[in-house]
Amino acid sequence: MQALEYAMKKTMYEKIWDSHLVVDEAGQAPLLYVDRHLMHEVTSPQAFEGLRLSGRKVRNPHSILATMDHCVPTKNRNLPIADPIAKKQIETMAENCRVNGLNLYDMTDPNNGVIHVVVPEHGFVHPGMVVVCGDSHTATHGAFGALAFGIGTSEVEHVMATQTLPQKKSKTMQVVVNGSLSKYASAKDIALAITGKIGTAGGTGYVIEYTGSAIRELSMEGRMTLCNMAIEAGARAGLVAPDEKTYDYLKGREFAPSAQYWDQALAYWKTLPSDEGALFDATVTLDAADIAPQVSWGTSPEQVVGVDGCVPAPESFTDEIKRQACENALAYMGLTPNTKITDIPIDLVFIGSCTNGRIEDFRIAAEMAKGTQVAKGVTAIAVPGSYHVKHQAEDEGLDKIFIDAGWEWRDPGCSMCLAMNGDELTKGQRSASTSNRNFEGRQGKGGRTHLVSPAMAAAAAAAGHFVDIRKL
Amino acid sequence: MEPYKKHESIAALMNRSNVDTDQIIPKQFLKKVERSGFGQHLFHDWRFNDDGSDNAEFELNKPAFKGAKILVVGDNFGCGSSREHAPWAIADYGFNTIISTSYADIFYNNCFKNGILAIKVDKDQLDKLMTEIAANEGVRFVVDLENQQVTTLGGTGFHFEIDPFRKGNLLSGLDDIGLTLKHVDKITEYEQQHKKDYPWLWA
Numbered sequence: 001m002q003a004l005e006y007a008m009k010k011t012m013y014e015k016i017w018d019s020h021l022v023v024d025e026a027g028q029a030p031l032l033y034v035d036r037h038l039m040h041e042v043t044s045p046q047a048f049e050g051l052r053l054s055g056r057k058v059r060n061p062h063s064i065l066a067t068m069d070h071c072v073p074t075k076n077r078n079l080p081i082a083d084p085i086a087k088k089q090i091e092t093m094a095e096n097c098r099v100n101g102l103n104l105y106d107m108t109d110p111n112n113g114v115i116h117v118v119v120p121e122h123g124f125v126h127p128g129m130v131v132v133c134g135d136s137h138t139a140t141h142g143a144f145g146a147l148a149f150g151i152g153t154s155e156v157e158h159v160m161a162t163q164t165l166p167q168k169k170s171k172t173m174q175v176v177v178n179g180s181l182s183k184y185a186s187a188k189d190i191a192l193a194i195t196g197k198i199g200t201a202g203g204t205g206y207v208i209e210y211t212g213s214a215i216r217e218l219s220m221e222g223r224m225t226l227c228n229m230a231i232e233a234g235a236r237a238g239l240v241a242p243d244e245k246t247y248d249y250l251k252g253r254e255f256a257p258s259a260q261y262w263d264q265a266l267a268y269w270k271t272l273p274s275d276e277g278a279l280f281d282a283t284v285t286l287d288a289a290d291i292a293p294q295v296s297w298g299t300s301p302e303q304v305v306g307v308d309g310c311v312p313a314p315e316s317f318t319d320e321i322k323r324q325a326c327e328n329a330l331a332y333m334g335l336t337p338n339t340k341i342t343d344i345p346i347d348l349v350f351i352g353s354c355t356n357g358r359i360e361d362f363r364i365a366a367e368m369a370k371g372t373q374v375a376k377g378v379t380a381i382a383v384p385g386s387y388h389v390k391h392q393a394e395d396e397g398l399d400k401i402f403i404d405a406g407w408e409w410r411d412p413g414c415s416m417c418l419a420m421n422g423d424e425l426t427k428g429q430r431s432a433s434t435s436n437r438n439f440e441g442r443q444g445k446g447g448r449t450h451l452v453s454p455a456m457a458a459a460a461a462a463a464g465h466f467v468d469i470r471k472l
Numbered sequence: 473m474e475p476y477k478k479h480e481s482i483a484a485l486m487n488r489s490n491v492d493t494d495q496i497i498p499k500q501f502l503k504k505v506e507r508s509g510f511g512q513h514l515f516h517d518w519r520f521n522d523d524g525s526d527n528a529e530f531e532l533n534k535p536a537f538k539g540a541k542i543l544v545v546g547d548n549f550g551c552g553s554s555r556e557h558a559p560w561a562i563a564d565y566g567f568n569t570i571i572s573t574s575y576a577d578i579f580y581n582n583c584f585k586n587g588i589l590a591i592k593v594d595k596d597q598l599d600k601l602m603t604e605i606a607a608n609e610g611v612r613f614v615v616d617l618e619n620q621q622v623t624t625l626g627g628t629g630f631h632f633e634i635d636p637f638r639k640g641n642l643l644s645g646l647d648d649i650g651l652t653l654k655h656v657d658k659i660t661e662y663e664q665q666h667k668k669d670y671p672w673l674w675a
């Protein structure tokens with residue numbers, strides 16, 4: 001009897017899953033309907049090529065929103081792109097969108113920016129949707145209570161042709177973050193702390209739902225930062241239940257439900273949160289008050305520690321694989337065990353990316369940068385996630401603060417998050433970066449990345465090394 | 473997609489865990505707009521020295537592993553970025569089978585979409601295979617997908633589990649889209665209902 005009651009209670013993931021099942025037959029992966037399909041220039045050209053070769057068409061062009069972000073220059077946008085391959089990708093994207101009648105925010109469009117920054121700005125994703133993109137950080141849109149996940153290029157082609165995707169159902173994991181964050185700890189620090197706690201494979205096979213008072217207290221942008229990094233914890237997607245903040249954020253945006261349908265949409269959205277007592281396959285609990293500003297020290301996002309900590313010694317890991325990974329990471333990162341995090345000097349600071357390239361990120365970074373000067377020998381670049389973020393920041397005078405402090409104020413794009421556009425670290429250079437990945441070579445061959453929050457990055461720029469911003 | 477046939481091939485060993493897709497195919501090669509030709513860049517940063525010559529230290533550059541179709545590799549293979557260029561590069565290089573204890577989700581899916589059989593084994597089994605290869609580099613394994621069986625000279629062969637749907641597609645070489653479009657009527661029916669239930673999405 002009890003089991004039956006439980007069975008009727010559903011998690012948000014299960015509700016979205018059930019409402020999007022098109023075909024569920026034995027012996028075949030269930031087919032899930034896709035509401036929104038996001039695109040950028042890197043993972044789509046081969047999908048269009050495949051579509052063309054097989055003589056198939058885009059089934060629902062209105063479900064697609066496309067941008068150019070990965071290899072666009074963040075300065076001198078008016079000049080032709082120097083890299084011939086990047087130029088080709090940009091041109092191919094424009095042509096593919098034109099031929100198929102897709103909505104594209106190209107490089108010079110005032111709506112242009114990083115896909116996962118642009119899409120929420122336009123209210124293109126709503127609670128309860130299934131959203132895909134040929135990009136692993138699609139999880140960002142889980143902040144709206146949408147099931148959003150990254151797919152490969154073949155799947156991009158599949159969704160274009162069929163508006164569906166064969167999917168295996170994931171397990172569910174609840175990550176509860178109780179309490180309140182201390183001053184200067186942010187959504188980014190929660191994300192890094194979770195990855196540190198469960199590891200980069202900890203979420204494999206799961207969709208994570210983030211719950212708890214600290215999550216409720218996050219702004220929509222904070223929730224985007226958090227869900228964005230669900231993938232770093234290995235999860236298929238991250239979800240936050242929609243609430244008043246979600247509805248307020250969406251209301252009035254270009255692709256949000258119009259006044260005529262608003263109440264109907266709202267009534268539906270309110271049915272989405274997980275039922276009280278719904279069962280998750282796994283639960284992880286953290287206390288927000290314990291989360292110090294985080295700094296990654298290695299070459300995996302799980303290799304992370306509080307700013308008041310030290311670089312660990314390989315021997316401190318009992319697990320042999322972790323010990324080896326630590327040793328390799330320290331060699332690559334050029335770090336010695338037991339070095340205080342605040343003693344690590346940096347060469348470059350990057351604020352931007354779909355993790356931390358939104359207006360709130362630049363506000364808090366500007367607050368830290370105000371009246372400071374970038375330390376000698378350090379380069380600091382601020383790359384807004386979109387032109388809207390850029391212009392909003394300029395309206396608030398944030399650009400002045402950065403420029404006066406010796407920062408470069410750029411045009412939007414992925415930039416140093418993955419260093420495909422020419423913005424990159426040289427061998428051995430060390431960065432404080434607000435992006436999401438610190439893999440070997442991610443920011444340039446031989447480059448050494450430390451992942452941090454925007455406030456931590458801005459403070460590091462002024463000091464030339466990491467600082468415990470709680471003590472400033 | 474080529475149908476996956478039973479084959480006997482050299483098994484190459486990479487005793488590394490958490491190999492991420494940034495290593496499998498470094499991002500400087502992602503800018504191509506074609507699907508083919510990524511194999512020459514597979515594991516680029518490990519495989520080549522700064523001057524472009526082969527890095528003799530790198531596992532896959534060992535003469536014994538030339539022509540290998542099977543890659544035996546440590547835990548959590550293919551983590552990181554979702555780039556499908558990674559399985560393209562792996563397939564284009566010549567691998568059609570990977571054996572590991574675990575894979576990142578997206579990468580695992582992408583393998584099958586590109587005709588690569590990604591086999592999961594437990595840690596013990598992987599250790600045995602690794603030991604066998606290390607002791608006899610260039611050893612050949614027989615992979616029989618039909619019977620879900622890998623046979624090795626050293627007798628460390630094993631039976632593996634695989635989703636029947638994935639198996640069927642690999643064996644027939646059937647493209648996923650064609651398979652889905654068999655259900656096109658159901659998709660249309662779903663869309664009609666969707667328009668009624670969520671009219672704001674279609675307004």
Ligand code: SF4
Pocket residue numbers: 069070114115116135137353354355413414417418435436
């Ligand atoms: S900012 Fe970074 S993580 Fe985000 S879409 Fe661009 S490259 Fe990917």
